[in-house]
Amino acid sequence: MLDQSIVNEATRLTRAGRLVEAAALLQRMLRGEGASSGTMGRAVRVGPARLEPPTLDVKAHVVEERKGGRPTEHASIPGHRRPAPLTGVKDFAGLGLRGLSRRAPPSTSDIVPDGASFIEGTFGNAAGSRTYKLFIPSRAPAPPRPLIVMLHGCTQSPDDFAAGTRMNFLAEEQNCFVVYPEQPHGANQAKCWNWFRAGDQQRGDGEPSLIAGITRQIMRDHGIDPKRVYVAGLSAGGAAAAIMGATYPDLYAAVGVHSGLACGAASDLSSALTAMRQGGAPVATVKACSAVPTIVFHGDRDTTVHPDNGDRVLDGLGEAESRKAKVVRGRVPDGHSYTRTIVTTAQGRDISEHWSVHGAGHAWSGGSPAGSYTDPRGPDATREMLRFFMEHPLSA
Known part of the structure; x- marks a missing residue:
């Protein structure tokens, strides 16, 4: 059980920017419980880099079609067992209590294809600035x-x-621009987006205003199609992406959330810990992403962010009684099996996809080992997100 007085004090220290002290306080509270190792704070040990992540199994098949209800019910997946609950605050990505990865920086050939450019920029407003x-x-x-x-x-x-x-x-194949805003150490000790703070969950304020400002600056400077602007993220970045879809549905045509949490899943440290352990429901302070098509990837062995958070991201996308869900199961050759749930409206419009990756932890599905926190055993979240985005231009 959490000692609420200690949690309250840690929350006060966090808001004051005294993250090390908050971490030490919480670690003393939880000492002796045995923290789960997870995968977010260390480099994943995998084989040699592959230029192309595994492709999806062409024999994937529809196993169920239903009306209404939750997009995904983990208990119904054959052989599924719930991950062990989080037992240590070092698993809390919002505080970033894990050590920084000590891997070598990726080479240019792993970052950008020949002939293309990868340039730096800066945006600032009343909330601060971000490169x-x-x-x-x-x-x-x-x-x-x-x-x-x-x-x-x-x-x-x-x-x-x-x-x-x-x-x-x-993106080179699809002729797309891609922008990567950077969270500095000064904003969060471990460079996490502050998805759990109420001040960073509102349109026109805090980090959402900075991310939206970067987006609009790129749109203005490079002639971007305003109907095809999208946002995606991993873990704390996935939670931030969900917030961007909720607060700027007129700017982003679709959202991708990988191993993240729903917009409004937490409003402070205590509720963030609860949401990460057992899944959290959106709260009234932030609207559900009902207007924005969303694709979710989540490993069902994620011990850092509970897999139920993937379901919470999609709650509220259309009225449950009018939705239809199609469930497809397959396996990546020599990789993970998966359950893909596609939800459509009564008018036949796809509004969401949920990919539950069986046996995967807290890592980008189908990613390259040239980067941190990836699982090359697929399915390929990058390719599937980009495909989903291109299918969903902004509605008029």
Whole structure:
């Protein structure tokens, strides 16, 4: 059980920016419970780098179609067992209590394809300033092109996240721009987006205003198609992406959330710990992402962010009684099996996809080992998110 007085004091220290003291306080409270190792605070040990992540099994098949109800029920998946509950605060990505990854920086060849550009930029407003890296495809300027906003996880950088997801390489194929805003140590000790703070969950304020400002600056400077602007992220970045979809549905046409949490899943340290342990429901302070098509990837062995959070991200996307769900199960050759749930409205419009990756932990599915926190055994979250995005331009 959590000692509420200690949690309250840790919350006060966190709001004051005294993260080390907050961490020490919580660690003393939980000493002796045995923390779960997870995967977010260490490099995943995998085999040699692969230029192309595994492809999906072409024999994947529909196993169920139903009306209404929750998009995914983990208990119904054959052989599924719930992950062990989190038992130590070092698993809390919002505080970033895990040590920084000590891996070598990725090489340029792992980040950007030949002929394309990856440039630095800065945006500032009343909430502060953030640097970013922008991928510009190599093709000659064409009609307005899409833009993908990628929000990294804790301890990551734009270069690391680009190398791990290989989004730039797929964006080169699709002639898309990709921007990677960077969270500095000064905003969060472990470079996590502050998804759990009420002040960073509102349109026009805090980090959402900075991310939206970067997005609009790129749109203005590079002739982006305003109907094809998208946002995606991993872990704390996935939670931030869900917030962006909720607060700026007029800006982002679709959202991708990998191993993240729903917009409004937490409003302080105590509720964040609860949401990460057992899944959290959106609260009234932030609206559900009902207007924004959303694709979710989540490993069902994630011990850092409970898999039920993937379901919570999609709660509220259309009225349950009018939705239809199609369930497809398959397996990546020599990789993970998965359950893909596609939800459509009564009018036949796809509004969400939920990919539950069986046996996967807290890592980007199908990513490259050139980056941190990736699982090359697939399925390929980058390719599937980009495909989903291109299918969902902003509604008029």
